[in-house]
Amino acid sequence: MVWTNGSSNQRAGGARVLLQTLERDTIECVVRLQFLTTNNKAEYEAVLSGIDLVEATWATLAIVHCNSQVMVKHINSDYEAKGERMKNYLNVLKSKTGDGFSVKFIQILREENEQADCLAKAASAKYTNTTNEVLSFVQYALAIDKLEVQFIPPRTDWTTLVMSYLKDVTLPEDRNAFRRLKVQSPRFAMIGDVLYKRGFSRPYLRFLM
Incomplete structure (x- = not known):
């Protein structure tokens, strides 16, 4: 199961992920979004980070809990995504499912997501301090941005x-x-x-x- 939350301010954004396995082991992850964003975009970034973490564990199902009503409504086609950015986020999110991997989204109250909310706000603060038990990353571009990459032949080093x-x-x-x-x-x-x-x-x- 995955709990996610995103937050933004005038300086940067923050995404926070709490991953819990069936054995009740937990992995906490904080991502500082080093670019101007909005709360809705930060929520999407948090969910995409959470799904990436689940995929890294070779799981076949991710149950994502988030308190963003707008995003859950977008995913369930109850609301139409407006704007090119939101549509791109939705397309990338839907592309994550398939090939033996599925994602289920559950909307929860903000009060039920308190721990994720606190770490998301901490990630977007001017200075980010985390413990050794929390994975911490810095992201410099939107997950939906296409980067031009030059192919370099494999090397052994x-x-x-x-x-x-x-x-x-x-x-x-x-x-x-x-x-x-x-x-x-x-x-x-x-x-x-x-x-x-x-x-x-x-x-x-x-x-x-």
């Missing part, structure tokens, strides 16, 4: 070794490379197929390959 180790526990044959990998790997994390550098009091840093 230290990041490839770290990713292979974190994903499949693949170890290099060279003894010196093995020792370096054992020292480096605790500093990094894999979420889905993306490599991040861990931070103690700062957001996780995404590696651009």
Whole structure:
């Protein structure tokens, strides 16, 4: 199950996700939206972040709880999405379902989403402080913005070794490379197929390959 919330102010926006597994394990995630946005857009960003987290756990179903009546009505086709941005968000959200993965949305009262609401507002504050137990990210563009990417042929370097180790526990044959990998790997994390550098009091840093 997923609880999400988004918040915005004059400086930035914040998205907060609380993920709970069937075993009652929880993952908390805060995303600072480093661009001007609105509450409705921040709500969509929070939901998209939550779905990405669920997909990274290889789950087949996400039950999303959010207190945004407008967004839930958009998704259930009770309201028509107005404006190009809102329509794009809706299309991206609907494209997440399929291929063995489904999403169910449940609207809840703001009072029932208090914890997510507090962290979303904290993420949009001027200074963001989180504990080591909370995943923290900074996002610099809307999730619906298309980025021009230049293809670079695959390469084999230290990041490839770290990713292979974190994903499949693949170890290099060279003894010196093995020792370096054992020292480096605790500093990094894999979420889905993306490599991040861990931070103690700062957001996780995404590696651009």
